[in-house]
Amino acid sequence: MLENKSGLYAAFVAKDTRFDGRFFVGISSTGIYCRPVCRAKQPKAENCTFYHTAAEAEQAGYRPCLLCRPELAPGSSIVDATPNLVYRAARMLEENCGSGQSLDELSGRLGCTDRHLRRVFTAEYNVTPVQYLQTCRLLLAKNLLTDTDLPVIEVAMAAGFGSLRRFNDLFKKQYNLSPTALRKRTLEEQKNTGDVTLALGYRPPYPWEEMLHFFAGRAIPGIDIVQDDTYMRTVHLVTSEGKHVYGWMRVGHRPHKNALSVTVSETLLPVLPQVLARVRHMFDLYCDPEAVYETLRVMNEIRPGLCVLGTRLPGCFNAFEMVVRAVLGQQITVKAASTLTARIVDTYGTPVQTKIPGLTHVFPSPEDILALDGPIENHFGPLGIITTRSKTIYELARAIVQKEIDFELPARPEEEIKKLMTIRGIGSWTAQYIAMRTMEWPDAFLETDAGVKKALYPLTSKELLEMSNVWHPWRSYATINLWNTL
Numbered sequence: 241m242l243e244n245k246s247g248l249y250a251a252f253v254a255k256d257t258r259f260d261g262r263f264f265v266g267i268s269s270t271g272i273y274c275r276p277v278c279r280a281k282q283p284k285a286e287n288c289t290f291y292h293t294a295a296e297a298e299q300a301g302y303r304p305c306l307l308c309r310p311e312l313a314p315g316s317s318i319v320d321a322t323p324n325l326v327y328r329a330a331r332m333l334e335e336n337c338g339s340g341q342s343l344d345e346l347s348g349r350l351g352c353t354d355r356h357l358r359r360v361f362t363a364e365y366n367v368t369p370v371q372y373l374q375t376c377r378l379l380l381a382k383n384l385l386t387d388t389d390l391p392v393i394e395v396a397m398a399a400g401f402g403s404l405r406r407f408n409d410l411f412k413k414q415y416n417l418s419p420t421a422l423r424k425r426t427l428e429e430q431k432n433t434g435d436v437t438l439a440l441g442y443r444p445p446y447p448w449e450e451m452l453h454f455f456a457g458r459a460i461p462g463i464d465i466v467q468d469d470t471y472m473r474t475v476h477l478v479t480s481e482g483k484h485v486y487g488w489m490r491v492g493h494r495p496h497k498n499a500l501s502v503t504v505s506e507t508l509l510p511v512l513p514q515v516l517a518r519v520r521h522m523f524d525l526y527c528d529p530e531a532v533y534e535t536l537r538v539m540n541e542i543r544p545g546l547c548v549l550g551t552r553l554p555g556c557f558n559a560f561e562m563v564v565r566a567v568l569g570q571q572i573t574v575k576a577a578s579t580l581t582a583r584i585v586d587t588y589g590t591p592v593q594t595k596i597p598g599l600t601h602v603f604p605s606p607e608d609i610l611a612l613d614g615p616i617e618n619h620f621g622p623l624g625i626i627t628t629r630s631k632t633i634y635e636l637a638r639a640i641v642q643k644e645i646d647f648e649l650p651a652r653p654e655e656e657i658k659k660l661m662t663i664r665g666i667g668s669w670t671a672q673y674i675a676m677r678t679m680e681w682p683d684a685f686l687e688t689d690a691g692v693k694k695a696l697y698p699l700t701s702k703e704l705l706e707m708s709n710v711w712h713p714w715r716s717y718a719t720i721n722l723w724n725t726l
Contacts, residue, residue: 245285245288245290246285248263248265248276248290249288251276252265252276252278252282252288253282255276255277255278255279256276256277257277257444257498258443258528258530259276259277260275260276260277260313260314260441260443260498261275261313261314261315261316261441261443262276262316262528263276263290263291264276264290264291264292264293264294264296264297264310264313265278265283265288265289265290265291266288266289266290266291266297266300266302267283267287267288268287268288268289269283269284269287270283271301271302271303271416272302272303272305273291273297273298273302273303273304273305273310274305274307274308274310275305275308275309275310275312275313277308278305278307278308279308280305280307280308291366292365292366293365293366293367293372293375294310294311294313294375294379295365295367295371295372295374295375295376296365296366296367297310298375298378298414299366299367299371303414303415303416303417304379304382304415306422306425309382309383309386310379311379311380311382311383312383312439312440312497312499313441314440314441314442314443314525314526315330315331315334315520315525315526316330316526316528317526317527317531324651325350325357326360326361326364326365328350328649328651329346329350329357329361329369330361330365330372331517331649332346332349332350332649333346333369333372333373333376334376334513334517335513335514335517335518336480336513336514337373337376337377337380337399337400337513338377338380338397338398338399338400338510338511338512338513338514339400339479339480339513339514341480343357343358343369343370346369350651351651357369374410376513377399377401378399378410378411378414378415380398380399380400380512380513380516381395381396381398381399381401381407381411381419382415382422383438384398384399384436384438385419385422385423386422386423387437387438387439388436388437388438390436390509392404392407392408392420392423394509395407395419396408397509397510398509398510398512399513400513407419434505434506435503435504435505435506436503436504436506436508436509436512437501437502437503437504438501438502438516439494439497439499439500439501439502440500440502440516440519440520440523440525441497441498441499441525442498442499442523442525442527443498443527443528443529443530444498444529444550445529445550446493446495446498446550446552447548447550447551447552448469448493448495450551450552450724451523451552451554452469452471454554455471455554457574458565458577458578459578460565460578460581460582460585460603461578461582461585461598462474462582462585462586462589462598462599462600462601463561463585463589463599463601463602463603464599465596465598465599467598469492469493470490470491470492471490471491471492472488472489472490472491472596472599473488473489473557473599474486474487474488474592474594474599474600474601474602475487475488475489475504475505475508475515475557475602476558476590476592476602476603476605477511477514477515478511479510479511483510485507485508485510485511486507486590486592486602487504487505487506487507487508487592487594488504488505488592488594488595488599489502489503489504489505489508489515489519490502490503490504490596491503491519491523500519500523500525502515502516502519505594505595518557519557521555521556521557522554522555522556522557523552523554523555524552524553524554524555527552527553529549529550529551529552530549532551532714532717533547533549533550535711535712535713535714536711536714536717536718536721538710538711539711539718539721542696545725546695546721546725547718547721548721548724551717551720551721551724552717552720553676553680553682553716553717553720554677554720555677555678555680556677556678558603559640559647559648559678560603560605560606560636560637560640561603562674562677562678563636563647563674563678564581564584564633564636565577565578565581566670566673566674566677567629567632567636567666567670568580568581568625568629568633570629570665570670580623580624580625583623583624583625584604584620584623584625585601585604586601587623588604588608588609588612588619589601589602589603589604590602590604590608606636606637606638606640606641607637607641609633609634609637610634610637610638610641616630616631616633616634617630617631620633628664628665629665631664632663632664632665632666635663635664635665636663636666639659639663644659645659645660647674647678647679648679649679649680650679653675653679653681656675656679657671657672657675657681657684660674660675668688669686669688669689672684672685672686673686676716676719681716682713682714682715682716682717683713683714683715683716684715684716684719685705685708685711685715685716685718685719686719687701687702687704687705687708688701689719691722691723691726692704692719692723694726695722695723695726696722
């Protein structure tokens with residue numbers, strides 16, 4: 241893409257949102273780098289250099305623009321990076337930038353050596369993994385300094401810097417500006433509420449109402465709620481040191497900024513990068529809607545309006561919570577599945593204090609389920625859950641704890657789907673649905689789903705599967721489009 245410099249400059253002049261986050265522009269006359277949607281005075285073409293990532297622009301000596309704020313740019317989708325290993329590494333670096341995770345640990349999770357990871361990462365992004373991680377931390381800190389009134393020391397810790405001195409030195413070196421000086425230049429006054437609110441960008445159009453409708457229909461009482469055009473939920477995460485952290489979050493929409501606003505309780509600061517990464521996954525903020533639509537627009541030849549530009553794939557925040565609900569939802573209504581899940585939460589969830597009415601518990605962890613004495617059906621049976629479902633949930637908990645199945649950006653989702661189907665009680669529909677929602681697998685297709693069949697009646701499952709071949713690799717998005725027509 242970067243070879244076509246005249247085309248990139250034209251996209252920069254047009255402020256084309258389709259390219260936001262796909263490249264960055266270094267401007268030699270000012271020493272700053274911008275998003276392609278920046279509204280500052282247009283620089284001359286000869287003063288512009290184009291970069292794949294913010295990290296690459298910073299390593300070239302450019303500072304982030306204070307107007308367009310590169311830290312708010314949407315990220316790359318899973319098909320943008322070749323090989324897939326680099327994409328997964330970049331996502332893990334973003335999610336764990338506050339944990340102090342070493343490159344050895346990261347490469348171990350990815351199933352390769354740190355030497356190989358450095359080589360392929362540098363070849364793809366023109367920066368090393370360490371340099372990319374440094375930029376992730378700096379941009380998160382810049383976001384916190386600009387949008388919150390957190391003390392600088394708390395900003396440094398939340399962004400993953402080991403000390404305030406290290407943070408100050410690196411910030412000044414990279415941006416030629418101290419953290420406190422940046423905060424003084426922020427025009428908006430911050431209100432000291434104890435909570436933290438940040439913005440996460442996306443590529444428009446974004447179907448906010450449709451996403452809220454999807455999550456509202458599957459909300460678990462006590463865990464999450466959709467109210468006043470906002471999504472809210474409780475949060476339980478574990479730090480790299482093994483400390484359990486509890487809190488709550490709230491997600492709203494800022495359509496005029498092409499961003500979602502994410503407010504988290506102050507208790508979640510130690511795991512802030514994890515929270516933000518899960519929100520990006522849940523609301524599919526990495527999606528490139530133009531790329532998806534380019535393939536799926538042929539659906540409109542079947543019936544006009546069958547595929548809508550901007551359709552997103554609803555993910556999940558907690559994988560175990562989602563798979564339990566998926567198992568409980570087999571052959572019953574969505575509402576009935578929520579009722580059964582709520583009973584598990586009331587009986588085995590952990591109570592938490594929040595300032596949001598209706599948010600009272602966090603979902604039981606896989607370890608909590610495995611720790612129950614006696615056969616699992618003795619515990620779940622009185623809640624109205626049949627024995628086969630109870631045993632399936634127990635086996636899923638065991639597979640997660642023993643790391644037999646990878647729900648977090650697996651290298652080969654098809655292999656994880658096969659593993660899921662070895663668990664008694666999980667068929668093709670459930671395995672594909674779980675992969676679609678938890679693994680960010682964009683190519684799942686539910687040809688036996690009642691909603692898919694209804695949307696394309698009177699085609700058979702075999703005919704639907706054959707038809708879907710032209711929708712690769714976006715069949716998960718095709719499924720959501722079909723559901724949205726009902």
